[in-house]
Amino acid sequence: MTSEQPTPEQPTPEQPTPEQPTPEQPTPDVPDVPDAGTAPAPAPAPAPAPAASTSRSWRAIGRALAPRATRAQVLAGLLCALLGFAIVVQVQQNRSDGLSSLRQDELVRILDEVTQRTEELEDQAVELRSQRAELATGSDTRRAAREAATERAAQQGILAGRLPAEGPGVELTIRDADRQVPALVLYNVLEELRNAGAEAVQINDLRVTASTYVVDTPDGVSVDGTLLEPPYRWRAIGDPEVIIPALNMPGGALAVVRGSGGESTVEARTTVTVDAVREVEPPQFATPVPAAEAG
Amino acid sequence: MIAVIGLIIGAAVGLFLEPTVPTALQPYLPIAVVAALDALFGGLRALLDGNFDDRVFLVSFLSNVVVAALIVFLGDQLGVGTQLSTAVVVVLGIRIFSNAAAIRRHLFKA
Incomplete structure (x- = not known):
């Protein structure tokens, strides 16, 4: 394929075809073929025919681009392949790891x-x-x-009294079918429970709080405005060991209950549930003292 | 045309094989590539000047590459590798520019 001598019908680029004898064609008496890479500019286009020179240059490119199996073409192809390979390899190398180079x-x-x-x-x-x-x-x-x-x-x-509570305590039942026990006696019982450390107290379905009052009405005993129906079932959360002796003290609260005609039983429970609750209304007149003044 | 095809084939082979450059050659490959580019532009200019010679092209291509790599190698041994490779790149870049200018004058007369 690579012929050592260019065939005559395929002139190599450096042998301009005879039918295009342009005046600025390099003369054969050029002393030495300049290095392809270092060829000095030989003032290629003298003034007389610039257009002809341009078209000649384009024709040279066209001839070089025409695929022919000359030695020059094959050699240039090989070297260009080498160059393309090297460029791609170097670019990839540069992109992949910058440090090793x-x-x-x-x-x-x-x-x-x-x-x-x-x-x-x-x-x-x-x-x-x-x-x-x-x-x-x-x-x-x-x-x-x-x-x-x-x-x-x-x-x-x-x-x-806003939340239900449970814990150890006592259940106290005061039977008073004839409604003979006055409010004062029941209030004594409540006071005795409070003194003995009861923390949450409920009478029947009514939660007992700090503002609870017990009064006599013509129909019976009223607690916080609600008529209380006997028997009165108290549930109190506190220490039974303290509450029961306090209630049973001679001359104490339960003795007065018995003296006024009621019957009472009191039992200790490991778990007493005080589930009646009361809505707490925010104070209308009292406001907290600011911390600075309180301190 | 064969040269263009060769360039494309070479690039494709490089992309396909993804070879690793040996560590010893890594500092010299970029310089060699620039030198080869310079030779390529010189050859193109010689083609337009009408005095292209395949033997000269081959020799100039290879010698450019070898000399550029050699200069950088020498610089590395002397401890001025970075500066010398910069110098080589600058010189080759100037030559590429002047060759490109000559080609441009040939093709566009401008």
């Missing part, structure tokens, strides 16, 4: 930069960590405050 001083510079950047990032990490700790502490504080508030709300709800 670098020189020592460049690597040292990059290492310095990376070290500096690492220090900056570590400083940043320390700062962020301390911020995170502060935030975590803050949220802990808020959570503790919320838990304390919830607990306080539960305690005060029980004390105010």
